[in-house]
Amino acid sequence: MTHDQQIRQLLAKALDWGEAHAAFPTAVSDFPEDLRGEVPPGFSHSAWELLEHLRVALWDIVEFTKDARHKSPPWPGGYWPPSRLPPQEEAWQQSIDSIADLFEEMRSLVLDRSRPLLEPFPRSQGQTLMREALLVADHNAYHLGQLVQLRKALKCWPK
Numbered sequence: 001m002t003h004d005q006q007i008r009q010l011l012a013k014a015l016d017w018g019e020a021h022a023a024f025p026t027a028v029s030d031f032p033e034d035l036r037g038e039v040p041p042g043f044s045h046s047a048w049e050l051l052e053h054l055r056v057a058l059w060d061i062v063e064f065t066k067d068a069r070h071k072s073p074p075w076p077g078g079y080w081p082p083s084r085l086p087p088q089e090e091a092w093q094q095s096i097d098s099i100a101d102l103f104e105e106m107r108s109l110v111l112d113r114s115r116p117l118l119e120p121f122p123r124s125q126g127q128t129l130m131r132e133a134l135l136v137a138d139h140n141a142y143h144l145g146q147l148v149q150l151r152k153a154l155k156c157w158p159k
Contacts, residue, residue, distance in 0.1 A: 007130075015106055028051065028147070037083075046085070053079055054140060058136060062109070064127070065109055106136055116129065
């Protein structure tokens with residue numbers, strides 16, 4: 001296996017691995033429906049807000065990675081849902097499914113050896129595939145940590 005292949009496999013794994021922290025499926029599974037919009041004292045966001053923020057940011061990064069002409073949502077409002085509560089019961093699972101699909105899409109981009117890891121994207125400010133993959137891993141780890149702490153504060157973390 002070449003160094004390039006090894007790096008790509010590690011990047012693909014790092015997008016959502018659970019080796020240094022809880023994995024995404026663990027952080028969101030069996031989250032009580034009645035607590036998805038709760039914001040305990042000392043916290044800034046509900047579980048729904050964090051989940052949707054993860055989805056929108058991941059979508060934005062994947063789209064930008066595929067096409068440097070992609071227009072990102074306005075910051076910060078375009079990256080957060082308008083409500084602390086899911087708009088309907090199905091929205092929670094739809095967001096989880098979308099995030100899983102986006103992880104797979106990003107993983108495919110990283111593993112595609114025809115895409116250089118370190119070549120700046122056309123019309124970008126120097127962003128590369130490797131930078132975007134690391135951004136996904138870092139951003140998701142941060143907000144998954146928030147989600148885990150939120151679940152612990154709400155006393156709904158799996159034992």
